[in-house]
Amino acid sequence: MPELPEVETTLRGIEPWLRDAVIRQVVVREPRLRWPVPQDVHGAAGQAVRGLQRRGKYILINLERGSLLLHLGMSGSLRVLTEASPPGKHDHFDIELAGCTIRYNDPRRFGTLLWLEPPPGRHPLLASLGPEPLSEAFDGDHLYRRSRGRKAAVKNFIMDGRVVVGVGNIYASEALYMAGIHPLRAAGRVSRARYRGLAESIADVLQRAIRQGGTTLRDFSGAGGLPGYFAQDLLVYARAGQQCFQCAGEIRQKVIGQRASYYCAVCQR
DNA sequence: ATGACAACCTGTGGGC
DNA sequence: TGCCCACAGGTTGTCA
Numbered sequence: 001m002p003e004l005p006e007v008e009t010t011l012r013g014i015e016p017w018l019r020d021a022v023i024r025q026v027v028v029r030e031p032r033l034r035w036p037v038p039q040d041v042h043g044a045a046g047q048a049v050r051g052l053q054r055r056g057k058y059i060l061i062n063l064e065r066g067s068l069l070l071h072l073g074m075s076g077s078l079r080v081l082t083e084a085s086p087p088g089k090h091d092h093f094d095i096e097l098a099g100c101t102i103r104y105n106d107p108r109r110f111g112t113l114l115w116l117e118p119p120p121g122r123h124p125l126l127a128s129l130g131p132e133p134l135s136e137a138f139d140g141d142h143l144y145r146r147s148r149g150r151k152a153a154v155k156n157f158i159m160d161g162r163v164v165v166g167v168g169n170i171y172a173s174e175a176l177y178m179a180g181i182h183p184l185r186a187a188g189r190v191s192r193a194r195y196r197g198l199a200e201s202i203a204d205v206l207q208r209a210i211r212q213g214g215t216t217l218r219d220f221s222g223a224g225g226l227p228g229y230f231a232q233d234l235l236v237y238a239r240a241g242q243q244c245f246q247c248a249g250e251i252r253q254k255v256i257g258q259r260a261s262y263y264c265a266v267c268q269r
Numbered sequence: 270a271t272g273a274c275a276a277c278c279t280g281t282g283g284g285c
Numbered sequence: 286t287g288c289c290c291a292c293a294g295g296t297t298g299t300c301a
Contacts, residue, residue, distance in 0.1 A: 106279095151271080159295095168294055217294065
């Protein structure tokens with residue numbers, strides 16, 4: 001469920017509660033996530049929060065010595081609870097602070113809770129990640145350089161976290177539509193000029209989605225429990241069979257790289 | 270190095 | 286109402 005805008009929304013929701021807080025304890029009820037939750041995470045207890053950051057779709061809670069690394073997977077969400085409430089189904093762990101509990105729910109258990117020794121950036125999961133799409137380091141020239149000789153579909157290319165982080169299945173379709181690029185086009189056969197447009201589209205769609213609190217298709221909600229409202233702004237995603245907003249042609253759906261992809265065969269070449 | 274795809278897991282919705 | 290299948294916002298690991 002969560003791509004970069006949803007993770008950013010989640011981060012912003014928990015940030016005010018974590019700022020200057022001390023971790024009271026981490027309660028793990030179900031350690032069987034994407035990787036087994038290590039005992040190390042209990043080392044967080046008693047440590048003060050130094051800062052919070054997002055790296056791609058990862059959330060890093062940096063403590064005095066070491067960091068908690070969270071990933072929401074496909075169906076994870078965090079919720080800030082200010083009153084005691086009994087854990088429900090799929091509530092796999094809590095991060096308890098003095099004034100609240102941050103509770104993780106994840107039906108599919110593709111999410112992650114790991115302990116990172118400093119410096120966090122050297123951890124294998126973070127070490128080879130590409131640039132942040134909303135940073136100076138990301139632009140069309142970067143995409144152009146990285147794509148030379150690549151035969152993979154451009155949609156798969158921009159969803160590769162080593163190329164650029166945070167672009168998931170929804171926003172990949174959206175950005176390619178905005179840039180007029182067919183998702184199946186070989187990444188190595190997209191011009192520099194069109195990659196510049198694509199990079200701008202990626203940054204634009206992610207920023208607008210963040211402003212709307214992300215996209216809620218079925219069950220995403222931010223840390224305050226509210227859904228995101230970007231679903232009503234989607235141009236192609238989940239619109240198979242409906243009319244293209246530009247040419248009134250029919251939006252197509254096709255599986256690319258095991259994922260449903262949406263595009264207009266007229267507007268995207 | 271690159272690309273294709275199976276795997277991880279649960280819930281939901283559609284067709285019959 | 287119930288059963289079975291396809292599919293769902295992510296990422297890694299394996300194999301050719």
